[in-house]
Amino acid sequence: MPETAAPPPMLDAAVTFGRVLRRAGLPAGPDRVVEFVRAVDELDVTRREDVYWAGRVTLCSRPQDAEVYDRAFRLFWDGDEPPRKILPPKGRLSVTVAEDSVQPPKKTVEKNERGEEAVRLRYSPVDILRKKDFADCTPEEFAELHRLMADLNLSGALRKGRRLGPAPRGSRDARRTLRDALRTCGEPMRHRYRKARDLPRRVVLLCDVSGSMAPYSRALLRFMHAGVASGEPVEAFVLGTRLTRVTRELSSRDPDRALGEASRAVEDWSGGTRLGDTIKEFVDRWGQRGMARGAVVVVLSDGWDRGDVAVLAEQMARIHRLAHKVIWVNPLKAAPGYQPLARGMAAALPNVDVFISGHNFESLEALARAISGVAKSDR
Amino acid sequence: MNDAANGRRGALPPGVSHSQELSGRLREGDYLADEGLSTAIFLALKLGRPLFLEGEAGVGKTEVAKVLSRVLDTPLIRLQCYEGIDVNQAVYEWDYARQLLHIRTAEALGMTEDRARFEDELYTRQFLVSRPLLRALEHHGSMPPVLLIDEIDRADDEFEAFLLEILSEFAITIPELGTIRADRPPVAVLTSNRTREVHDALKRRCLYFYIDHPGLEREVEIVRLRVPGAEEHLARQVAQAVQNLRNMDLYKPPGIAETLDWTEALVALGAKELDEDLISATLGSVVKYREDQQRTMGRALSLLTGAGGA
Secondary structure, three states: OOOOOOOOHHHHHHHHHHHHHHHOOOOOOHHHHHHHHHHHHHOOOOOHHHHHHHHHHHHOOOOOHHHHHHHHHHHHHOOOOOHHHHHHHHHHHOOOOOHHHOOOHHHHHHHHHOOOHHHHHHOOOHHHHHHOOHHHOOHHHHHHHHHHHHOOOOOOOEEEEEEEEEEOOOEEOHHHHHHHHHHOOOOOOOOOEEEEEEEEOOEEEEEEOOHHHHHHHHHHHHHHHHHHHOOOOEEEEEEOOOEEEOHHHHOOOOHHHHHHHHHHHOOOOOOOOOHHHHHHHHHHHHHHHHHOOOOEEEEEOOOOOOOOHHHHHHHHHHHHHHOOEEEEEOHHHHOOOOOOOOHHHHHHHHHOOEEEOOOOHHHHHHHHHHHOOOOOOOO | OOHHHHOOOOOOOOOOOOHHHHHHHHHHOOOOOOHHHHHHHHHHHHHOOOEEEEOOOOOOHHHHHHHHHHHHOOOEEEEEOOOOOOHHHHOEEEOHHHHHHHHHHHHHOOOOOOHHHHHHHHOOHHHEEEOHHHHHHHOOOOOOOEEEEEOHHHOOHHHHHHHHHHHHHOEEEEOOOEEEEOOOOOEEEEEEOOOOOOOHHHHHOOEEEEOOOOOHHHHHHHHHHHOOOOOHHHHHHHHHHHHHHHOOOOOOOOOHHHHHHHHHHHHHOOOOOOOHHHHHHHHHHOOOOHHHHHHHHOOOHHHOOOOOOO
C-alpha cells in the first residue's frame, strides 16, 4: 500500500478513523466518511475544533453517539494512545453485558434437557397446555407455546386515522368522482365518497422482570416478541431496576435470536424493582412525548414495588391521562382468593381500566382480546 | 455576488466563507448558536445537505430555519408533519373544482372534439395546487428557499421513505406532468422531538445535530438578545431560575422558548427584580403541568439562588 500513489493524507486518516468508529460501534459507513472528508475540506483542517465538529455532524446520528465519538476522537486525533489496541474494548464492550447477567431460565433449559418429563409432555394435548401455569411449563412446552403465541393477533383497538380511503358514504371524493366523470364526457354520473380509515392504536408493553416475576418473565417476553414481530405498531420495554427499550432487539423474526438479543440488552434480570421509578422513566422519556398518547398501554407485573408507592400511583395516573386504555396483567391474580395486597398493585389499580391475570396461554388470549378492545377484566 | 462560486448546491449568504462569520450573521438575525451548531449550519449550507436537528421541545430547532430565512433573505416554506400526512397535503393536489369547471366551459363552447388534446389540457400546471414540498422545488430566485420539515417524528414511516427520495434528488415526479426538478436545492432543515426513532436511511442523508439546553451564560445572552426590554439583572435572575427548574426533575423541563415567554411576561408587568410573589404570579408561562407547578410553588425562593450563590 505505501508504494502506490499516495492518497491525500486527510482521506487516509478519515478512512482509518471511520474504521475505528465502526469498531467502537458507530455505524460510520463509507458514505458518511466521504461526507466527513468533504466537510473538513470546507473548514480548516488545522483547527482541532473544525475537524471535531465536521465529524460530529457527519458521523453521528443519535445523541448517545456523541460519547463514543468523543472518546474515539480523543484517542485517534489527539493521539492519546494507539487507537487500534485501546478502542475496541472501550467502545463496544462497554455496552454489552457480562455473561452471568443473561436471563436465568436458560440454566433450567439445560437441566431439564435430559429429563423424562420432556418426552411425556410432548404429547400433552394443546388445550391442557393452554391452561397450564407458565411457572410449571417445561422448555418443550415453551417451544409449543411460542408457536401458539405467534398466532395471537396483537393489534390495538381501532382509531380514526387522518388518511381518507374510498367508502360507500362519507365526504365527497372529488378526485375519483372527476376521474369517473371523464369517462362519461365530463358528466359526473356517480358520486364517489371517502372516509377516514380505521387504524390500529399503538400497543405499548411494559414487562416487569424483577425476581418475583422470574417464573413468568420468559413466557411474557416471548409474548412480547410475538407482538413486536407481528408487524403491528407494538413497542416493548423491560422494567427492572431501570427501564430498557427492547423493541429493536425483539423485532428479529427468529424467536431465539430475538430473545437472546433482548436479554443481552437488559442488564438487570431478576433484580429488585423500583416499579414507580422505572414507569416514571418511561413516561418522561417516551410516554409523554407521544408514545403513550392514544395508545393501549399494558403493564405486565405482579405489582411488588420496593420504591415509594406514591410515585407509582402518580405515574399510573399520568399514563391513564395519556393513554387510550391501561391494562394491567398480573400472573398472581389467577391464584384462588387473590387480593391486590401488594402495595404497588393496590396503588396502581384505580388507574387501570382492565385487570387480567396472564399466567397461562388462555389468559394471554384474553389479553389480546382486551388489547383489541373487546374484552373486560376477567373477574 | 459570489453565488456562482457556490455551484448548484450550497447557499451561503454573500460574504460568508467560514463558520465564525456565519455565527456572526446568525447573531445579527437574533439567534445565538454555539460553535457546534454554527459549524453544522455552515456545512449544511456549503455542502447543500439537509440539516437534521434533534432536541427537547423549545430549545430552538424551528428557530434555526426561521433565522436562516432571514439571514439568506429568502422565503421560509414550512411543512408541519402529522400522523397520516400524505402526498396530497405535502406535495401537490389537482384542483378538481377548476378541472370540472374547465370541462363545463369547454363543453358549452363545443371544444371537446379532440378528446386526447382536451384531456391533456386538464392535466397542466394551471390545475395543480402546490403544497410546501413542491413550492420549495419550484422556487426561482437568486437564493434557494429554506424548507422547514417540522416534527418529522410525527409523520408515518411511509412518509419518511417518500422524503428520502425528495431530499436526495430534490426532484418530484408527477405522473401526469413529468419530473419537476429544483433549480437549486432548497436549504432543508428537519426537526424531531424524538417521540420515535427516525429511520437511519433518512438520517444518513442529513447532517445531524443535537441541540442541548444552553448553559447559564449563553441563556442570559439569549434572553438579552431576544427580549431587549429585560435588564441584565432580571435576565440573569430568570436564566438562573430556569436552570434551577431544569434540575428539579419536572415532567416538562422548560426550554428556551419558555424562558423567553417568561421574561416577556415579567417585562410586560414592569418587573425589575424577580421575587417570590412575581414567580407565583407568572409561573404559568414557564411551568405548564399542574404537578410541576405544585412541585415548584413550595420552592419558589430556592429558584432564585444561583449555583454559586448562597
